[in-house]
Amino acid sequence: MKKVSFLFIVFGLLFGLAVPQTEAATYSDVPSTHWAAKEISYLSDFGILKGGSNGTFHKDAPVTKAQAAAILVRAKKLSLVNVPNPGFSDVPVTHPFYKEIAAAVNAGWFLKGASFQPDNQLKRIEMAKVTQLAFGITGSVPVEWEDMSHTYSGYAYVTPLLANGITSGYTATKFNPTAKVTRAQFAIFTARAMNTQFRMKVVTYPKKAASDIFYPQFVDTTGINHFTYLNEFYQEEGQSLVNYRNEIMELAQEDDQFGEYYSYGVSYKVPRADLSFISVVFDSYQYTGGAHGYEQLFSYNYDVKSDSFISLDDLATKANYEQAVINRINAMNASYYPYFGGPESLDELQYQFYMTPAGFVMYLNPYEYAPYAAGIREFQMPYSMIR
Numbered sequence: 001m002k003k004v005s006f007l008f009i010v011f012g013l014l015f016g017l018a019v020p021q022t023e024a025a026t027y028s029d030v031p032s033t034h035w036a037a038k039e040i041s042y043l044s045d046f047g048i049l050k051g052g053s054n055g056t057f058h059k060d061a062p063v064t065k066a067q068a069a070a071i072l073v074r075a076k077k078l079s080l081v082n083v084p085n086p087g088f089s090d091v092p093v094t095h096p097f098y099k100e101i102a103a104a105v106n107a108g109w110f111l112k113g114a115s116f117q118p119d120n121q122l123k124r125i126e127m128a129k130v131t132q133l134a135f136g137i138t139g140s141v142p143v144e145w146e147d148m149s150h151t152y153s154g155y156a157y158v159t160p161l162l163a164n165g166i167t168s169g170y171t172a173t174k175f176n177p178t179a180k181v182t183r184a185q186f187a188i189f190t191a192r193a194m195n196t197q198f199r200m201k202v203v204t205y206p207k208k209a210a211s212d213i214f215y216p217q218f219v220d221t222t223g224i225n226h227f228t229y230l231n232e233f234y235q236e237e238g239q240s241l242v243n244y245r246n247e248i249m250e251l252a253q254e255d256d257q258f259g260e261y262y263s264y265g266v267s268y269k270v271p272r273a274d275l276s277f278i279s280v281v282f283d284s285y286q287y288t289g290g291a292h293g294y295e296q297l298f299s300y301n302y303d304v305k306s307d308s309f310i311s312l313d314d315l316a317t318k319a320n321y322e323q324a325v326i327n328r329i330n331a332m333n334a335s336y337y338p339y340f341g342g343p344e345s346l347d348e349l350q351y352q353f354y355m356t357p358a359g360f361v362m363y364l365n366p367y368e369y370a371p372y373a374a375g376i377r378e379f380q381m382p383y384s385m386i387r
Helices: 006-015 037-045 065-076 098-106 124-135 155-163 183-194 228-252 322-334
Strands: 202-210 213-220 263-273 277-287 294-303 353-355 359-364 377-382
Touching: 037 183, 065 098, 065 124, 065 183, 124 155, 124 183, 155 202, 202 228, 202 263, 213 228, 213 263, 228 263, 228 277, 228 294, 263 353, 277 353, 294 353, 322 359, 322 377
Parallel strands: none
Antiparallel strands: 202 213, 263 277, 277 294, 353 359, 359 377
């Protein structure tokens, strides 16, 4: 692990905990390309995180309650001198994290009781609670999780972290409160709580339109954009999906043979959400009789700066980009279905794409240039092809 220079310490004292302008900490299992490398390096440089004696960080190992207490106590620089003994039966004064656990409990981050269970793996809902309490994070968003109601124990600790770009859903619509937290994940949460430079600039959260139908909403944590038009659009989209399902269920009443099997379901993901672009892709499935149902993707790509939804033409800046994209689609599609041809233009595919931080993805739905059995085909491409 690298040592922090004297000049950096002076700078930190004068201006707070700025993000170190250094390379990622030299843990053999944390390459510089890892999604948590910067946060792990930041916390390691301040002595908040520590790796193993063999030079590894064990990024995928679960965080225990004792380790979480130690990390947060170091982050908040709590005193370990003359801290009252919390009296846990399983945390004797000889425990390696006794002082840190005692300090964390004394600060009110963990509850007092007969036992502490120091080796228990930290859950996401517990992470939210101790992080919110330790850093005093405030704020809220009207989130409606698919797997966690407003009455769920710990819900109130999640919304401040979500509103400030410190945590997000496990999926687009689920928080997964009982999932275990890894060391890399806890590094992300802690670094974001400590330093706003690490926080998500755009936060997405789910709202419930009806049973099993959710739609996304967005918050700019920098305060620059209000996303009024964007959020109203998705509110309307959520209601449209509900109306469409209702229509299918009404048709089911008229089908004596297959009506009882009619169904419609839809989910979504947000592969990109930042201060430049926000991309949402829905995945729907419906059955309205016949041999099989039908699954398809549909997506919306939003330009934050222009406050408008865009097509592929709008995203592209290179002249005559179309042929390169067509060739890529046709080459990949033909490798599996050589006798079905492919698009000769992008006129009908201008909105059949979504964006990720690394590139864009074109997609073809069932029956498009392939048999139904081909299903949905997705074609990843770098932005350099069109921009």
